[in-house]
Amino acid sequence: MADDRDDSQRTEEPTQRRLEEAKKHGDIVKSQEVQTFILLAGAALTIAALGHSAAESFAGFFRMFLEQPDQIAMDSDSVMTLSRAVLWRAALVLAPALGFLMLCGLAGNLVQNRPSFTAEKIKPDFSKLSLVKGLQRMFGMEGLTNLAKGLFKISIVGSAVWTTLWPQRGRLESILTQSPADVAGDMIALLLRVMLAALSVLAVMAALDYFLQRFQFLKRNRMSRQEIKDEFRQSEGDPAVKAKIRQIRIERAKRRMMAKVPEATVIVTNPTHYAVALRYEQGKTPAPVCVAKGVDALALKIREVAEAHEIPIVENPPLARALYATVELDEAVPPEHYKAVAQVIGYVLKLTGKARAH
Numbered sequence: 001m002a003d004d005r006d007d008s009q010r011t012e013e014p015t016q017r018r019l020e021e022a023k024k025h026g027d028i029v030k031s032q033e034v035q036t037f038i039l040l041a042g043a044a045l046t047i048a049a050l051g052h053s054a055a056e057s058f059a060g061f062f063r064m065f066l067e068q069p070d071q072i073a074m075d076s077d078s079v080m081t082l083s084r085a086v087l088w089r090a091a092l093v094l095a096p097a098l099g100f101l102m103l104c105g106l107a108g109n110l111v112q113n114r115p116s117f118t119a120e121k122i123k124p125d126f127s128k129l130s131l132v133k134g135l136q137r138m139f140g141m142e143g144l145t146n147l148a149k150g151l152f153k154i155s156i157v158g159s160a161v162w163t164t165l166w167p168q169r170g171r172l173e174s175i176l177t178q179s180p181a182d183v184a185g186d187m188i189a190l191l192l193r194v195m196l197a198a199l200s201v202l203a204v205m206a207a208l209d210y211f212l213q214r215f216q217f218l219k220r221n222r223m224s225r226q227e228i229k230d231e232f233r234q235s236e237g238d239p240a241v242k243a244k245i246r247q248i249r250i251e252r253a254k255r256r257m258m259a260k261v262p263e264a265t266v267i268v269t270n271p272t273h274y275a276v277a278l279r280y281e282q283g284k285t286p287a288p289v290c291v292a293k294g295v296d297a298l299a300l301k302i303r304e305v306a307e308a309h310e311i312p313i314v315e316n317p318p319l320a321r322a323l324y325a326t327v328e329l330d331e332a333v334p335p336e337h338y339k340a341v342a343q344v345i346g347y348v349l350k351l352t353g354k355a356r357a358h
Contacts, residue, residue: 010222017231022221028113029217033153033209035108037202042104044195046097051188054093112210153205157198164197165190254298257329260291261302262309266348269313274320275299277306278333280345287332288341293324312348319344 014022022028168190223231261267264277265288277292279285294302306313319340326334333341 009224009226012223012225012228014218014221014223015228015231018221018223018227022217023113027217027220029210029214030109030112031206031210031213033202033206034112035105037199037206038108038111039101039104040195040202041199042101042107044192044199046100047188047192047195050097051191054097057089057093149209156201156205160197160201161194164193168193257292257294258301258305261305262311264291264306264311266344267302267306267311267313268320268323268344269299269303269315270317270320271315272303273299274317274324275302276320276323276327277302277311278323278341278345285332287338288345289332290323290327290329293327293329295324312351314344314348316340316344 260279261277263279265280266278268276268278274295275293275298276290278288279291280288292302303313305311319337322337323333323341326337
């Protein structure tokens with residue numbers, strides 16, 4: 001997914017959306033060393049918990065094959081019965097251990113990534129059939145790195161195991177003189193020592209390899225500035241389109257507001273920079289309501305509509321500024337402005353009353 005992009009332009013850290021897309025395509029942070037460490041740790045726990053009893057069970061059951069081989073019947077029925085008994089005993093001894101190891105194998109994946117399913121990794125990729133690309137993968141930088149990492153792991157783990165086994169060489173020589181049960185117990189104890197030595201080395205290697213795999217994962221999914229901009233446009237929308245939509249909404253809101261100006265009772269102005277249209281009907285509105293407001297060009301437009309519909313216009317700069325700042329459209333005038341607004345509306349009602357009487 002990320003391999004066909006220009007590395008020189010991929011200077012930005014990947015976004016969360018890019019990381020999610022990578023996981024959908026099967027590109028995840030996965031360290032084989034972590035999985036090996038957890039599996040080996042599970043094997044060590046299994047041996048520590050069940051190894052001694054399993055060894056004694058095997059030794060007791062298979063002793064007859066060493067002590068009394070002449071008493072074992074070799075006809076077909078006896079061989080089948082004996083085979084079933086051996087397999088059943090082996091299954092009873094190994095089933096708990098194998099079940100626990102299967103859980104450890106699953107845990108090795110779950111501790112690194114949450115469960116997910118993708119068909120990308122199982123799709124046929126015919127480009128991998130290319131001999132040239134195959135040789136590049138084997139002898140390229142990644143292949144050589146994996147080879148060096150494998151040789152280093154073998155040498156370190158082998159050194160740890162050798163350091164553990166070498167002091168026990170005398171004990172190994174005396175095994176032939178011991179009983180089968182004692183041999184099984186000694187082998188279990190020695191195996192645990194070897195596994196603990198290997199685990200102490202693999203723990204460090206697993207941690208280092210996980211951070212290396214995470215670094216490579218983030219590096220593979222780095223983004224260019226243009227890709228981040230394109231992703232932002234896809235998720236948030238094109239800024240030009242959003243600005244156009246916002247402008248259309250503002251224009252529609254202005255038209256709706258201007259349509260309510262003819263319903264106003266009075267227009268309070270600054271006289272030209274601010275204009276606030278108030279509507280008040282006795283017995284219907286408990287307080288004057290702002291039906292329109294604007295500054296500069298919009299204020300002039302409100303005045304023009306008011307003059308065309310013979311709406312009274314009152315110049316009161318302090319009140320016009322205060323109402324514009326504190327009252328939103330379709331909201332009632334706040335109580336602190338009741339007195340000033342009441343004076344204006346009272347004055348307008350007197351004028352309209354005199355006009356009707358005349």
